[in-house]
Amino acid sequence: MPGLDSVLTPASPFPGLETFQESQTHVYFGRDDDVEKAAGSLARHAAVAVCGPSGSGKSSLALAGVVPRMRADTYDVLVVNAAAVGSPLVALATGMYEAFVIGRPQEPGVEQHHEAGARRLLTGLVRVLPGSPAPLRRRLTRQEAGEEGWRVAQWLAESERRLLVTHGGLGEPETVELAHEALVSVWPALQEQVRADSEFLAGRAELSHERERWTKGNRAPGLLPGPLQLAAVEGRLAGREEELDDEDRDFLRLARQRRRARRIRMRAAWTAVAVVLALIAALGTFLVHQSRISAQREAEGRSRLLAGFSAEVAKQDPGQAALIAMAAYRIAPTDEARNAMLRRYDQFKDAARVLSGTEGQIEDAVTSVDGTVTLVTSGNGRATLFVRRAGGGVLRHHLGLAEMAFHPLVSRDGRRRPCASLGPDVExxxxxxxxxxxxxxxxxxxxxxxxxxxxxxxxxxxxxxxxxxxxxxxxxxxxxxxxxxxxxxxxxxxxxxxxxxxxxxxxxxxxxxxxxxxxxxxxxxxxxxxxxxxxxxxxxxxxxxxxxxxxxxxxxxxxxxLCRTVGRDLGEDERRGMPTGLPDRICPA
Missing domain, CATH: 2.40.128 (Lipocalin)
Structure with a gap:
């Protein structure tokens, strides 16, 4: 019957080569004398060592024999496996902290404490130097720790634990610090708290550093933190000023008072500046108006000059003349500029493409089959290449040939080169x-x-x-x-x-x-x-x-x-010698 399997064929009580655990106390026999001897020694001494050859049962004696016996005698037992964590001190610190924070029932009164007090205590026990990520041990006053944190510190400083050391009393300030500097680097819970409060620690360190510098500088007001630095420190402290010591809090208060006074002065200064600017604006309105009129007249003059220049250029290069006319109209829409642009538009209204910007009068021209590449030569032997881009623009390039060119050649694909009486005299x-x-x-x-x-x-x-x-x-x-x-x-x-x-x-x-x-x-x-x-x-x-x-x-x-027909803008060489004030772009890109 399946229900009788555990009765007829019970599991073997012998774990073989494995160590007996605390859960196997009911099947651990034969070592009662050794258990009594070790438990009695622990009751009288702070430490007892169990020695013996490998495999003789030392771990089984401790785990399945001594540990249950000590618990039965109402002792609080914390099992530390140094081989698993690499350091007995690490295991001890971790176990002690977790026992306090979690509130194990084995520790009398631990359940009355809160996790926040323990975390505040750990944060106060370390410090960081400005610019250094490595935390260092720090002495914490009772006022900084708070009453709840101080009770945690006393519990961790008891002789059975000795993770912390307390100082003072009898008229002297009470402080607490880590028992050893090594705990900063080997206590996982402390390291985790340092990482969680890294911004607060950095802000507190920066505040302390600035306070020391201010103190050494004879407490000069100019050495107090400025508005930006103070805002950064406040952001890192995140409203936890109660965890600072008295000196740091006083220093922070003075810095805030100076910031408020500075803001009042700045507001007064800006008000005065605004009044002065308003007066300047009121007094300068007439000058600005005159300046605008002068600028407009100057622009109109440049526009008329360019319109006339366009007419002269049209005899040699109508395309360039069209660009100059548009530039004149863009500078100022004068009648002369508008008429110059009208003449060029009337000239090119029915044209699809215009070759413009050659070095001299065109004598000969050839194009590729698709018309995208055109090579022209002028009467003075200069050659100019025009390439129509996919977007509609034209790329112009003057070929700097060593010899004069008169007969251009381009390959097919272009890759080589009611009434009223008004009087008797009305018709x-x-x-x-x-x-x-x-x-x-x-x-x-x-x-x-x-x-x-x-x-x-x-x-x-x-x-x-x-x-x-x-x-x-x-x-x-x-x-x-x-x-x-x-x-x-x-x-x-x-x-x-x-x-x-x-x-x-x-x-x-x-x-x-x-x-x-x-x-x-x-x-x-x-x-x-x-x-x-x-x-x-x-x-x-x-x-x-x-x-x-x-x-x-x-x-x-x-x-x-005209922009679509000419397909380009004025080049740098064309702008040389022309009147100043030409716009950077005549045709939109």
């Missing part, structure tokens, strides 16, 4: 949508702008402007004008310019000037989109050979098109 007239202004064309081909407010006599405000109509290339009208519908604004597209003018401000107008005369046929309501006729031999009615073309007066559109 045609129209009113704006408000009925306040009228534009009139005279028989002499001139345009006038009149004020035609109801109940008032008409009067001429602007004009005459003109002459309107035919030029040496085109016959017929060739012009268009109208009101845009924006508070009396009208436009006139005639000859080589498109002019926008406010009837409410006759002295101000906006003009877009072309390089050559244009034949304007129609325009959008706002006057910004124009239909014109282009012809090499003139536009002569139905029998002419002209073609129609739309153009938009939009500088931002021109900039985008």
């Amino acid at each position: 045609r007239a129209l009113l704006d949508s408000s009925g306040r202004y009228a534009a009139a064309k005279t028989p002499g081909g001139m345009l006038e702008l009149w004020s035609a407010k109801a109940g008032q006599r008409p009067r001429r405000m602007i004009g005459p402007l003109g002459p309107l109509g035919a030029n040496d290339l085109f016959t017929g009208d060739g012009f268009t004008f109208d009101f845009t519908g924006r508070d009396g604004e009208f436009y006139l597209a005639n000859g080589s310019s498109v002019r926008f003018q406010q009837a409410s401000d006759p002295g101000h107008f906006e003009s877009y000037d072309f390089e050559t005369n244009q034949y304007f046929m129609a325009a959008a309501k706002d006057g910004r989109t124009l239909l014109r006729a282009l012809s090499a031999s003139g536009f002569r009615g139905n029998g002419g050979s002209g073609r129609l073309d739309l153009i938009r007066l939009d500088p931002e559109l021109w900039k985008r098109h």
Whole structure:
């Protein structure tokens, strides 16, 4: 029967070559005399050694015989296996500390203590030097340890344990310290506590070091920790100032008082600075305004200078002239810069690619099959390589050849190289949508702008402007004008310019000037989109050979098109000799 196995075939009480343990006391026989002798000696002496040859049963006698007998006599027994931990002192310290912290029932009164008191005690028994990670033994006062920690210290300093040593009493300050410096490095619980409180220990060490330096410096206020250092120390102490000694606490209090006084002074100083700055700002407003006006005028001057320079450069390199025109407009959107950019846009509006920046006038050019690589030569024998990148930009490189080049070659893949009376001299007239202004064309081909407010006599405000109509290339009208519908604004597209003018401000107008005369046929309501006729031999009615073309007066559109067409920015060599103040980037990257 399975339930009778343990009765019929009990386990052998003999462990063989293994040592009898305390749990096997009930089967350990035959050594009663030796057990009595060893237990009696322990009752009379602090230490008893058991000697004998290997295998004679010394460990079994101690574990299965003497230990149970001493426990039966109400002794507290702590079993230490020195061979397992390498040091009897380590095993003893560990067992004693765990017995106290865990609260073993064998230790009378230990269960009344708390773990926090023991940990605070261990932290106070060590110190670290600034900059050194190795902890050292430290003498702890009773006030720092607290009453609970002091009871722990007395328990660990009793003669049966001797892990700590107490000093003082009878009028002298009571202190406690480790019995030996070696306990710092061999007591695992102490090492663990040092690691857990490393920030606090470092903060306390730094505070003590600064206090000593302050004391040696005749307690000069300037030697107290500054705000940043004090904040760092407070962060490390983490509100545990009660664990500091009186001197460190007093020093910390003085440092905080100095910080508060410093903050008050700083606030007063910043208030004074703010008042002074407010006065300076108030007094300097006029100067700043004048400076801005001067800067604006200077920028406008540079813009006009570059616009004129663009016209000169256009004779040799239209692409470079387009970049200069855009640079002028970016510096200041003057009429000259805008018109320069308009001319370049009008020149390149229908172009897909422009080769620009060669050293001289282009004489010959060859490209790869896909058009990404182009090699050109100029009349002075210089060669320039253009490579179109995947993103649309163009990389230009001047080839520094030893000899003059006139016949370029590139491999196929490119890898080698209502109405109102305005007077008798009006031929045609129209009113704006408000009925306040009228534009009139005279028989002499001139345009006038009149004020035609109801109940008032008409009067001429602007004009005459003109002459309107035919030029040496085109016959017929060739012009268009109208009101845009924006508070009396009208436009006139005639000859080589498109002019926008406010009837409410006759002295101000906006003009877009072309390089050559244009034949304007129609325009959008706002006057910004124009239909014109282009012809090499003139536009002569139905029998002419002209073609129609739309153009938009939009500088931002021109900039985008010119940047895409030219495909590059001004190089360093092109910027040399030009007026100062050029923007770093003309076209966006």
